[in-house]
Amino acid sequence: MEGKVASIPGSVSLLNCYGPYRERLLFCQAIGSSGALESDSLILGGDLNLTISSREVWGVNARLDPLADFFNDLFDAAGLVDVSPRQMRPTWRNGRVGDAGISKRLDIFFINHHFLEGKFRSRSWIINSLISDHNPVCLQLESSNFLSRYPFKFNHA
Numbered sequence: 001m002e003g004k005v006a007s008i009p010g011s012v013s014l015l016n017c018y019g020p021y022r023e024r025l026l027f028c029q030a031i032g033s034s035g036a037l038e039s040d041s042l043i044l045g046g047d048l049n050l051t052i053s054s055r056e057v058w059g060v061n062a063r064l065d066p067l068a069d070f071f072n073d074l075f076d077a078a079g080l081v082d083v084s085p086r087q088m089r090p091t092w093r094n095g096r097v098g099d100a101g102i103s104k105r106l107d108i109f110f111i112n113h114h115f116l117e118g119k120f121r122s123r124s125w126i127i128n129s130l131i132s133d134h135n136p137v138c139l140q141l142e143s144s145n146f147l148s149r150y151p152f153k154f155n156h157a
Contacts (some may be wrong), residue, residue, distance in 0.1 A: 006124040008141065009119070014157045019049035025067055028074055037078035040114040044080060046106050047092075047134060051116065056105035058090055060098075080110035083124045083139060091126055107137040119143070 001013045015036060018028050031037065037044065051057055051065045052072050063157075065071070075082070090103030110126050116122060120141045127136045 005141070010141070011041060012115075013042045015042060015044045017044060017046040017048060019047065021049055024050060026068065028067075028071065030096045032078070033073050037074075037080065040079075040112050042078075042080070042112045042115070043109065043139070044111075045107075045109040045137070045139065049106055051104055051106065055088055056090075057102070058104070059102035061100070062102050063106075075110055081113050083109040083111055083114065083122050085124045085126050085137070087125070089126050089135075091137055093133055095133060107134060109137060109139045 001016070002011050003014070005012050017031070034142050050067065050071050052075070054062075054064045057063065057065075063077055088105065091105050091107035093103045094101065096102070107126075109122075111122060120143060122139065122141050124139045127138060129135045
C-alpha cells in the first residue's frame with residue numbers, strides 16, 4: 001500500500017506481511033528478488049515468523065533461528081532497520097509452561113534507513129493481549145523537528 005501520512009512529506013510505502021511458518025527461506029528469497037523491499041520510503045511490518053537475534057527468543061529450550069544470518073543479510077541489503085521496542089518483550093507465546101514454554105518476538109517493524117535519515121523519530125511498542133497468542137505491535141513516526149508542548153520543562157507540576 002502506498003499513501004500519505006500527516007506531517008510526513010512525500011509518500012510512504014507500507015508492506016504488511018504475514019510470513020509463513022514453513023518454507024520461510026523460499027518465501028523470503030521470493031520477497032527479496034521481487035523488488036518489494038526496494039522503496040526508499042518502505043515500512044515493512046507484521047508477523048514475519050522469524051527472529052533475527054537471540055534477544056528475541058525466551059525460554060529454557062529457546063534457540064537462535066538457524067536462518068537469522070540470512071534474514072539479517074536480506075534486510076541489510078534492502079537498507080531496512082529494525083525498529084526495536086524500547087522494552088524488548090515477546091509478541092508470541094507457544095502457550096506452554098515450564099521448560100516447554102517458548103516466547104518469541106515475531107511481530108516486527110522494519111523501516112528503510114533513507115526514510116529515517118534525520119527526518120523522523122520512530123518508536124514501537126508491544127501491547128499485551130489476551131485475545132490471541134500474538135501481541136499487537138504499534139509504530140509511531142514523528143517529524144524530527146517536532147517540539148513538545150513544553151520542550152524545556154522537566155517538572156510538569
